[in-house]
Amino acid sequence: MxxxxxxxxxxxxxxxxxxxATLRDQSSPSAPLPRTKDSSPSCIRFEDKxxxxxxxxxxxxxxxxxxxxxxxxxxQDLARYIDHTLLRPDATYAQIAQLCEEARQYRFATxxxxxxxxRLCSQLLRGSEVGVCSVVGFPLGATPTKVKCYETQQxxxxxxxxxxxxxxxxxxxxKDYDLVKEDxxxxxxxxxxxxxxxxxxxxxxxxxxxxxxxxxxxxxxxGADYVKTSTGFGPGGATLHDVMLMRQTVGPDMGVKAAGxxxxxxxxxxxxxxxxxxxxxxASVKIMQGTRPES
Amino acid sequence: xSRIASYIDHTLVRVDATxxQIVCLCREACxxxxxxxxxxxxxxxxxxxxxxxxxxxVACAIGFPLGGTSTWVKWYEARSALRQGANExxxxxxxxxxxxxxxxxVEHDLLAxxxxxxxxxxxxxxxxxxxxxDENEKVQACQLAVxxGADFVKTSTGYGPGGATVHDVALxxxTVPPTVGVKAAGxxxxxxxxxxxIEAGATRxxxxxxxxxxxxxxxxxxxxxx
Numbered sequence: 001m002x003x004x005x006x007x008x009x010x011x012x013x014x015x016x017x018x019x020x021a022t023l024r025d026q027s028s029p030s031a032p033l034p035r036t037k038d039s040s041p042s043c044i045r046f047e048d049k050x051x052x053x054x055x056x057x058x059x060x061x062x063x064x065x066x067x068x069x070x071x072x073x074x075x076q077d078l079a080r081y082i083d084h085t086l087l088r089p090d091a092t093y094a095q096i097a098q099l100c101e102e103a104r105q106y107r108f109a110t111x112x113x114x115x116x117x118x119r120l121c122s123q124l125l126r127g128s129e130v131g132v133c134s135v136v137g138f139p140l141g142a143t144p145t146k147v148k149c150y151e152t153q154q155x156x157x158x159x160x161x162x163x164x165x166x167x168x169x170x171x172x173x174x175k176d177y178d179l180v181k182e183d184x185x186x187x188x189x190x191x192x193x194x195x196x197x198x199x200x201x202x203x204x205x206x207x208x209x210x211x212x213x214x215x216x217x218x219x220x221x222x223g224a225d226y227v228k229t230s231t232g233f234g235p236g237g238a239t240l241h242d243v244m245l246m247r248q249t250v251g252p253d254m255g256v257k258a259a260g261x262x263x264x265x266x267x268x269x270x271x272x273x274x275x276x277x278x279x280x281x282x283a284s285v286k287i288m289q290g291t292r293p294e295s
Numbered sequence: 296x297s298r299i300a301s302y303i304d305h306t307l308v309r310v311d312a313t314x315x316q317i318v319c320l321c322r323e324a325c326x327x328x329x330x331x332x333x334x335x336x337x338x339x340x341x342x343x344x345x346x347x348x349x350x351x352x353v354a355c356a357i358g359f360p361l362g363g364t365s366t367w368v369k370w371y372e373a374r375s376a377l378r379q380g381a382n383e384x385x386x387x388x389x390x391x392x393x394x395x396x397x398x399x400x401v402e403h404d405l406l407a408x409x410x411x412x413x414x415x416x417x418x419x420x421x422x423x424x425x426x427x428x429d430e431n432e433k434v435q436a437c438q439l440a441v442x443x444g445a446d447f448v449k450t451s452t453g454y455g456p457g458g459a460t461v462h463d464v465a466l467x468x469x470t471v472p473p474t475v476g477v478k479a480a481g482x483x484x485x486x487x488x489x490x491x492x493i494e495a496g497a498t499r500x501x502x503x504x505x506x507x508x509x510x511x512x513x514x515x516x517x518x519x520x521x
Contacts, residue, residue, distance in 0.1 A: 089361040089387070089455075090427045092395035114363025116389060140310040140359065142335030147375050151368045158365070168337060174313040206311050233454070234310070 073269060075291040076107065081272060083133050083162075083257070084284045085112040087232065093120060100124040106288050110162055112280060114138070115155045122159025131161035133199075136187065139231035141166030141201070145183045149190045156194040163191050164199045164228060164257075164280075169206060172215055180215070184222035192223070199226035199257055199278075202246075205236030209245060216249040226255035226278060237261025240274045247275030265290025297327065297511055299489055304478070304501045306333040308356055308453070314341055320504055321345040327511055331383055333501060335359070336376050343380025354383035354420075357408065360454035362387030362422070366404045373408050383418040384408060385449060385478075385501075390424060393436055401436070405443035413444070420447035420478055420499075423467075426457030433463065437470040447499060451481035458482025461495045468496025486513035 084103045086095060096117045103111045103125065110131035111121050121132045134155035137148045152163050165187045171179045184200055191198035200219040204212050219227050227246050229238040237260025246256050258271040259280025268279050268287050281287055305324045307316060317338045324332045324346065331352035334342050343353045355376040358369045366389075373384055386408045392400040405421055412419040421440035425433055440448050448467050450459040458481025467477045479492040480501025489500055489510050502510065 087361070087363070089363055089390045089424065090394045091391050093391070093397070094395065096391075114361060114391075115368055116363050116365045116391065118365075135363075138361065138363070140308070140335060142308070142310060142312075142337045142359075143372060144337055144375060147336065147368075147372045150371045151364060154365060154368050169311045170313050170337065173311050174315070203310065 073272070073291065075288060078265075078268065078291055079106045079108050079288060081268070081277070081279045082106075082108045082284045082287070083110045083112040083259070083278060083280045084108040085232070085259070085280050085282045086117075087112065087114055087135060087138070087282075089114070091117070093117075096120055097124060100130075102285055103130045104128050106285070108284060109278065112164065115151060115158070115160075118155050118160050119158040132159055133162040133164055134158075134160035135201075135231075136163050136165040138164070138166055138201075139203075139233035141169050141203070145186045148183065148187050152187050152190045152196075153194070156191070156196050160196060162197040162199065163187065164201055166201045166203065166231060167215060167219075169203055172207070172211060172218075177214065177218060181218040181222050184219055184224060188223045188225075197225045198223075199228045199255070200224040201228045201231055201259075203231055203234045204229045204239070204242040204246075205234045205260075212242065212245055213249050216246050220250050220254060224254070226257050228257035228259055228278075228280070230260035232260040232280070232282075234260070238271060238276075240270060243271055243274040243276050262287070297514055299486075299493065299500075299514060300327045300329050300511060302489070302493060302498070302500045303329045303507050303510075304331045304333040304354055304480075304499060305329040305504060305507050306453075306480070306501050307338075307504045308333060308335050308359065310335075312338065314338070316504075317341050318345065321351075323504070323508065324351050325349050327508075329507065330499060333385060336372065336379075339376050339381050340379040343382075347380075352382040352418075353380060354385055355381040356385050356387075356452075358387040359385070359422075360387060360452035362390050362424075366407050369404065370407050370411060373411050377411065377415040377417055381417060383420065384412055385420045385422055387422045387424070387452060388436060388440070390427060393428070393432060393439075398435065398439055402439045402443050405440060405445060409444040409446075412446075418446040419444075420449045420476075421445040422449045422452055422480075424452055424455045425450045425460070425463040425467075426455050426481075430466070433466055434470050437467055441471050441475055445475065447476040447478045449478035449480055449499075449501065453481040453501070453503070455481070459492060459497075461491050464492050464495040464497050484509070486510050486517065 086099045110133040112133040118134045136151045188198045202215040238258035255277040257278035258276040262281045263283045307320050331354045333354040339355045389404045409419045423436045459479035464479050476498040478499040479497040483502045484506045
C-alpha cells in the first residue's frame with residue numbers, strides 16, 4: 001500500500017496521541033505524571049531526559065538562589081543556565097564537534113546551533129543530558145510562517161529539543177499584531193506537538209520599550225516557553241534593562257533568555273539577577289572558568 | 296535614461312522592513328526601471344503582486360544570511376517563494392561545509408535549489424560571502440556553483456564581515472564562464488563604486504534602496520554636466 005506523506009503524518013500523529021493517552025490512563029491517579037503547561041508529549045520527555053531542564057524547576061532554583069542579595073552559583077548551577085552557542089555561518093564540523101565536547105564536559109543546558117548542524121550535534125550528544133537547540137527563521141525572522149514551521153519540524157526530527165525562533169519584526173513594527181502572534185503560535189504548536197520547547201527571539205535592540213512589551217505579551221499569549229532578547233546578529237545584545245523589562249512583562253511563569261554579548265562570569269550572574277533563566281553565550285567556557293571553586 | 300539602472304537589484308532585506316516600505320520600493324523600481332527588487336520571503340507575495348506585468352523581477356533571499364539551514368529547509372523555502380511569484384532566488388551556500396572541505400555537500404545543497412528554480416523558469420544566484428573566504432575557497436565556491444548550474448555567483452549577503460570588492464568581482468568573473476553572471480553586493484554606495492564594479496565584470500549590482508536612488512541621481516548629475 002502506498003501512503004502519501006500527508007496521510008502518513010496524520011497517521012503518525014494519531015498513533016502518538018493514542019499512545020500518550022494510554023500512558024496517561026495507566027499512571028495511577030494518586031501519582032499523575034507531572035503536568036506542565038507544555039502539551040503532553042513533553043511529560044514523556046521529562047521522564048527520559050534530565051528533569052532539570054523544566055522551566056518550573058529552573059524557576060524554583062532561581063527563587064531559592066535569588067533570595068539572598070548575593071547570588072552564589074556553583075559551577076554546576078551556572079552551567080545549567082547556559083546554551084553553549086555557535087551560530088557563525090562558517091562553523092566547520094570540527095568546530096561543532098568541539099562545541100559538543102565542551103557542552104558534555106561542563107554539562108551545559110544545550111548547544112545552540114544552525115539547523116544544518118542539528119543532526120550532527122544530536123548524534124554527538126546522544127546519551128548525555130545536554131539538549132540540542134536549533135534556531136529557526138534566523139536571524140531575520142523574515143520567512144513566512146509555513147517555512148518557519150517546516151524548518152521547526154525538520155530540526156526536531158533531526159534531534160532538536162529546543163527551538164529559538166525569530167518573530168516577524170517588520171510585522172510587529174507595522175502593528176500587525178495578529179500576524180506576529182499567529183506566526184509565533186504556529187511554531188509553538190509545532191514544537192509542543194513534537195515535545196520541544198519554544199523560545200521566542202524579539203531582537204530587543206531594534207524595538208522601542210513599548211514594542212518589547214507588546215512582543216513579550218504576544219509570545220506569552222501564543223504559549224511560548226521563553227522570550228529571548230537577541231539573535232547576536234542584530235545591532236545590539238542583551239542588556240540588563242531589557243531582561244528586567246521582559247521579566248516584568250511575562251511574569252514568573254515564563255523563561256527569559258538573555259543572549260548576545262555575554263562574555264564573562266560577572267555578565268552572566270548580572271543577567272540571572274535581573275531575571276534571566278537561560279543564558280545564550282559563545283564564550284561559555286570562559287564564563288565557566290570565572291566561576292568560584294565549588295564549595 | 297539611466298545606463299546603470301538595468302544592472303541594479305533594488306534591495307530591502309532589513310529585518311524590520313514594513314509592507315509600506317516594500318510598496319515604496321516597488322514604486323521606485325518601476326519608476327527607474329531597475330532589474331529587480333530583492334526582498335525577504337515575507338514580502339515576496341506583496342512585491343510580486345505589485346510588479347506583475349511590469350517586467351521587473353522579484354528576487355528573494357533564501358537561507359539568508361547564514362546559509363545555515365538544511366537543504367530540505369532551503370528547498371521548501373525556495374518552493375514557497377517561487378509559488379508566491381519570485382522570479383529570482385539569491386541562495387546563501389552552505390559555508391560551513393565549504394570551510395570543512397565537504398564540497399559534495401555544498402554542490403548538492405545548491406543543486407537542489409537550482410533545479411527547482413529552473414523548473415519554475417526562475418534564475419538562481421549563489422551567494423558566496425567572499426569576505427569569509429580565502430582566495431582558493433572563492434575559486435572553489437565558484438566552480439561548485441557553476442557545476443550546480445547556478446545562473447549567477449554573488450559576492451556577499453551584506454550581513455557578512457565585508458561587502459563587494461573590485462578584486463573579488465574580477466576574480467569571480469575570471470573563474471566562471473561568460474554565460475554565468477556575476478552579482479556584486481554589499482557596501483555599494485556611490486556611482487563610482489557601481490561603475491568600478493561593472494568595469495571589473497559585474498553584470499548585476501545588489502544595492503540597498505536608499506543607495507540606489509543616490510547612485511541614479513549622481514549619474515543624472517554627471518550626464519547633465521557632460
